[in-house]
Amino acid sequence: NAGVTQTPKFRVLKTGQSMTLLCAQDMNHEYMYWYRQDPGMGLRLIHYSVGEGTTAKGEVPDGYNVSRLKKQNFLLGLESAAPSQTSVYFCASSARTSGEQETQYFGPGTRLLVL
């Protein structure tokens, strides 16, 4: 099992450009999440999905859109990139169970630089 994979690993954008980050998981997880990680701020939830075809806003959703057309994939889109979106983006997934099994498994991250 590859677990959670993210594409691309690194990207440089100019202000105003658009791009899509792809997350894929092969663990048949129901829940998927997109976070951004910035120094001194921990991981902040951007958007999440509790199942195929559903999405919801997290803590910092502005400037981002998401889609979950297939259970195994969760896409994060930036329609018009801004320098404030320079960050490391992590995707995570978890099973739809209660208790301690609901561990979130993280991908390796996408480093995005917006100039």
Added chain:
Amino acid sequence: QQQVKQSPQSLIVQKGGISIINCAYENTAFDYFPWYQQFPGKGPALLIAIRPDVSEKKEGRFTISFNKSAKQFSLHIMDSQPGDSATYFCAARHAGGTSYGKLTFGQGTILTVHP
């Protein structure tokens, strides 16, 4: 608002020493408290977790101490090793409502263990 506060931001420990990282939370509607370990260039990975009805959990050299009345929990790393050098995040899982299952992370602690 920051619902989980983590300290210190950085920690330097000598090999064989004890590393202690503290977290405090404000929201009483959390039902699960995991700690994640992150190495440079990698995604966070679950290290150890505790439920609020338990005051302590130990796995090898790693121990979580939980104080429900004080709304505080801490990670203790005994006999710290250079290989433990990483960033550590505490987190709290939302127990119900529309936020069910979501994690709120602390700001992270960069641990450096000197040989």
